[in-house]
Amino acid sequence: MSEESNLTPESVDTTNGMPMLGLGTWQNDDPDQCVETVSTALEMGYRYIDTAQAYDNETSVGEGIRSSAVDRDEVFLATKLWYDQLDRDTIVESTQASLDRLSVDSVDLLYPHWPAGSYDAEATMDGFAELVDTGAIERVGLSNFTPELIEEARSVSDVPIFALQVECHPLFQQERLREYCADAGIELVAYSPLARGAVFDVPEIEEVARKHGVSEAQVSLAWLNEHGITAIPKATGPDHLRDNLGAATLDLDPADVQTIDDIDRKERQINPSFAPDSW
């Protein structure tokens, strides 16, 4: 471990083999910077990296893993197929291209990034099942799916759905999806868990942060953790990486959790034109 280390990997809880705190990499697309961030994060104690074909950084993420002192098999690695790569004939080849860019034999979790474009429940899930069969992927996830779309995917999938990745943070709490996933035994992975910075100016979060002498980022991530939700904040430099990792050891009081639960704001950060109907 490097001098950056201030937490052991054991300090991060896991759920069904997935660490409950990971590193997001969207917009960390300067190659040298991305390699540096991933390598620093792993040496600091992160063991989960989230990338996607659309982030245009799979090559740098793979290089960051290789240049760190952490073995590939200690890292939970997730990527996503873009929405034009989801027809049956394209899935296997496109996933292999991701594995080649990452320079790994398999990924721990693969998602269709959005239920859009060439996504077709039966054909796409069939392709994902083949990837599980051949060992190219360990687990199947869904990203940006509504409960209705998850139901449809589950009804045609030969393999279990392990995780759902959606926007989730104190300003967009996703109660309906959380309940659905709890009932269905699906892990929830929160993207934009800091609401891309919007959580830093929320009075209730500032109050809890002051009480514990920690950052608003840590409070938001710990709140997700208290609800059994995995978070993948994006951070670039060592200060933010270290701050966010500290959330893994922050225990909020039930009253703090309630204070944040009671924030009644529905402020979505990510809402592209191709998002599903009834989103």
Ligand SMILES: NC(=O)c1ccc[n+]([C@@H]2O[C@H](COP(=O)([O-])OP(=O)(O)OC[C@H]3O[C@@H](n4cnc5c(N)ncnc54)[C@H](OP(=O)(O)O)[C@@H]3O)[C@@H](O)[C@H]2O)c1
């Ligand atoms: N499946 C999907 O469709 C989808 C959509 C969006 C995101 N995601 C995934 O989720 C990840 C996280 O979401 P996100 O990138 O949208 O937003 P986010 O994690 O909510 O916020 C990232 C922003 O917060 C800053 N930051 C991070 N830690 C901080 C700290 N401790 N103190 C102050 N500022 C801090 C970062 O700055 P620096 O970079 O300067 O550190 C960056 O500007 C993405 O990177 C991606 O992997 C998935």
